[in-house]
Amino acid sequence: MTTLTSIASGGLQGYILVSLLLFIVGLAAVLTRRSILLQFMGVELMLNAANVALLAFARFRGGDAQGTVFYLFIIAVAACEAAVGLALVVGLYRHRRSTDTDRADALKQ
Amino acid sequence: MFLIFALLTLIGATVLTFQRNLVVAGLCLVVTFMGVAGLFLLLANPVAAALQIIVYSGAIVVLLLFVIMLLNEHQEEPAQKARPLQRYLSLALLLVLGAGVFGLVAGSPVLRRLNAGALPPAMTLGALGDALFSQHLLGFEVAGLLLLAAMVGAVALVKRDL
Numbered sequence: 701m702t703t704l705t706s707i708a709s710g711g712l713q714g715y716i717l718v719s720l721l722l723f724i725v726g727l728a729a730v731l732t733r734r735s736i737l738l739q740f741m742g743v744e745l746m747l748n749a750a751n752v753a754l755l756a757f758a759r760f761r762g763g764d765a766q767g768t769v770f771y772l773f774i775i776a777v778a779a780c781e782a783a784v785g786l787a788l789v790v791g792l793y794r795h796r797r798s799t800d801t802d803r804a805d806a807l808k809q
Numbered sequence: 810m811f812l813i814f815a816l817l818t819l820i821g822a823t824v825l826t827f828q829r830n831l832v833v834a835g836l837c838l839v840v841t842f843m844g845v846a847g848l849f850l851l852l853a854n855p856v857a858a859a860l861q862i863i864v865y866s867g868a869i870v871v872l873l874l875f876v877i878m879l880l881n882e883h884q885e886e887p888a889q890k891a892r893p894l895q896r897y898l899s900l901a902l903l904l905v906l907g908a909g910v911f912g913l914v915a916g917s918p919v920l921r922r923l924n925a926g927a928l929p930p931a932m933t934l935g936a937l938g939d940a941l942f943s944q945h946l947l948g949f950e951v952a953g954l955l956l957l958a959a960m961v962g963a964v965a966l967v968k969r970d971l
Contacts, residue, residue, distance in 0.1 A: 703915045710811030710851060712924040713914050718815045718848065720910040722841075724903055725822040731899045735885045737831055737877055741838050744869065745822050748845050751861075759852045763929030765940035769948075771857050772941065775864050776952040780959030782869045786876045787966035794969075799882050802889045 715756035723749035736789055736799045743785075747778055811851055818844030831883050835874045842866040853931035 707714040722745055729742030751771055758767020789799060796803050821841035828834040842865040849858040877883065914920065941949055 706924055708812060713920050714811055714815065715848065716920060717911065717914045718818060720914065721819055721907065722822055724906050724910065725819065725826055728903050729826040732896065733885065734888065735831065738834060741825060741834060744838065745841065748842065752845060752848055755849060755852050755854055755857055759854065760923045760926065763932065765932065765936045768854060768857055768932055768937050769940050769945050772860065773948055773952055775860055776956060779864060779868060780955055782872055783959050783963040784966070786872055787963040789876060790967050793880050798886065799880060800886050
């Protein structure tokens, strides 16, 4: 019972639960959708879930600046990943005239 | 307040997952990122919330929407072949994962012990800058180089003939 009240009132368990559920929803988007753009959005959701867990643990374990510094680096890498990933999507579309991942199942045309 | 932002995050993500229109899915992504930024605010970390809004709901979603509109594929095309078994198996796997996650979080003694500890004061930009430029200066420079490399790589990938 105390766990449930902790989840509902914003304790550490609540943040970790939200983070894990967000990860699962992102995984569902990657697994069940065929458009590569929607799969990309699912990957972004999973990355955000990891960030929520990181900053929740950083706060509840003492709250020094190291967690936020790591978050800053993660966000820089996420921006790089988004730029290169979307460039790859554009390249794929140019080759196949489609963003459907079921069509892009061969290494060579 | 926590429940509002948590529900905003999870509902945005769920609507995104079952959305047909890609542009609407991109806007659901904005809602989700805003919910996550609200969670960061509740974690007494306004710096991370500002970064989340600027980089994610600003830069990354705008880039994503640009690509969606550039490619002119606003709908997912119909499936090449039906895969009913995989579809139900993936949903069942996710339900099992969700139940397992709930049990894990509810039954964890470590989380309960951490939750009982005293909470530190809020994160400030000054503390972040001190830690970043005194202990992580090399990482900061490498991140700058990485951004440059990603920019050059993205241009090289998209350009038709270099």
